[in-house]
Amino acid sequence: MIEKIDHSQISNxxxxxxxxxxxxxxxxxxxxxxxxxxxxxxxxxFLNSDTLFYGIWKDGVLAxxxxxxxxxxxxxxxxxVVHPKYFRQGIAQKLLLFLENYDDSETLIVETGWAxxxxxxxxxxxxxxxxxxxxxxxxxxxxGFSKSKLKK
Numbered sequence: 001m002i003e004k005i006d007h008s009q010i011s012n013x014x015x016x017x018x019x020x021x022x023x024x025x026x027x028x029x030x031x032x033x034x035x036x037x038x039x040x041x042x043x044x045x046f047l048n049s050d051t052l053f054y055g056i057w058k059d060g061v062l063a064x065x066x067x068x069x070x071x072x073x074x075x076x077x078x079x080x081v082v083h084p085k086y087f088r089q090g091i092a093q094k095l096l097l098f099l100e101n102y103d104d105s106e107t108l109i110v111e112t113g114w115a116x117x118x119x120x121x122x123x124x125x126x127x128x129x130x131x132x133x134x135x136x137x138x139x140x141x142x143x144g145f146s147k148s149k150l151k152k
Contacts, residue, residue, distance in 0.1 A: 023081035114141035
């Protein structure tokens with residue numbers, strides 16, 4: 001079951017931080033980088049975030065979370081992370097299905113590292129289309145995706 005996470009509670013912010021560290025360490029390896037901005041987010045950053053978090057718990061552990069920001073007619077997937085222990089179990093797919101029906105926004109957007117082949121494959125499988133490629137200030141090549149949501 002997908003649950004909203006109150007990230008303003010220290011215990012939840014700590015769990016999100018721990019999950020981000022585990023998941024984004026693997027992405028940094030995929031991208032071949034050591035200086036990876038998502039790994040620099042502190043517990044305080046999560047406590048003070050204006051975004052929303054939803055998660056999936058397995059055996060009492062936060063197995064995956066999605067961080068979203070609601071923009072005008074657009075739902076921005078800021079982060080979608082799965083603990084490496086739970087890779088390839090369909091958890092990210094469940095979170096994407098949840099987001100497709102989350103609200104009345106018309107579009108979903110997301111970015112990932114250009115070399116993150118598993119994430120790119122997942123987004124394409126869900127009908128996302130490439131909208132941009134760029135290299136950020138840290139030298140990491142990024143790819144952006146967009147998807148029009150199905151009308152209810």
